[in-house]
């Protein structure tokens with residue numbers, strides 16, 4: 001039966017038509033963290049996922065579902081305010097915390113609005129990325145005044161996810177044969193922050209992205225997403241963009257640049273991006289587990305040997321952070337700093 005003869009009653013709407021090429025989607029692993037499970041099993045599943053994907057989802061993670069629901073409610077209320085109200089807590093060149101609607105990833109503007117806050121308020125960071133400039137400045141949280149509940153909810157949420165992050169880091173390090181708390185001290189006076197992301201519907205989803213392709217500079221990231229979907233991960237095996245299917249009450253965990261360096265390249269910080277759509281707004285909440293500014297990052301000595309020399313030179317996390325937050329690279333059209341710049345070519 002040719003198309004011309006087809007009774008229109010058969011014709012599916014565009015979104016439901018089968019696509020000619022069926023892409024086989026393999027999913028990132030889902031790992032069950034329930035306390036009754038054998039910890040060594042959890043560790044080996046995490047190790048395998050870090051090696052193969054750099055991404056995994058976790059369920060039964062212990063963070064209360066109702067608490068995250070409150071975060072979502074407060075985030076929706078906040079982004080629904082008049083822009084004049086949101087701009088009262090706008091971040092600026094000096095203080096990187098607060099509201100922002102013009103973020104760029106790799107010099108292209110992202111289709112999103114964000115609100116950032118520190119897990120440990122205040123935090124010290126280098127004033128400039130120049131290696132010889134020893135000046136520090138203070139980052140401070142800015143809280144919107146429209147709802148007394150906002151700050152309380154966000155602070156409680158940050159504390160819960162921070163606890164989870166230490167556990168996850170411990171398991172990741174154990175899977176590498178390292179002592180679980182080897183790097184815990186690096187997070188005293190941490191720069192960790194929570195970001196509320198709001199992606200409005202976009203009339204040009206084929207032209208713009210919610211977040212352009214990037215890798216996280218964190219040790220690891222703990223991300224909550226709603227049921228809309230949009231996050232895509234670059235599959236290590238073939239470089240295909242694979243959607244991360246929303247899974248109720250799960251967190252998405254990804255290896256960040258710091259774990260890549262600590263692991264001496266065993267675990268890679270994998271590229272990801274966010275696509276937008278024309279009809280549905282989307283919310284997501286990443287927790288970036290960042291060390292203190294004075295921490296110098298280099299491969300764990302246990303993972304370096306004559307046969308397996310260090311793949312990275314040491315770098316200072318504070319300077320890396322300051323470099324990422326430079327206000328001049330958009331204008332100068334240069335690439336922002338990457339751990340690749342510290343790679344040792346053997």
Ligand SMILES: O=C(O)CCC(=O)C(=O)O
Nearest residue numbers: 197211225231274284286
């Ligand atoms: O919204 C998401 O799903 C991911 C956002 C993200 O990758 C980021 O903010 O670094």
Ligand SMILES: [Fe+2]
Nearest residue numbers: 214215216272
């Ligand atoms: Fe990211």
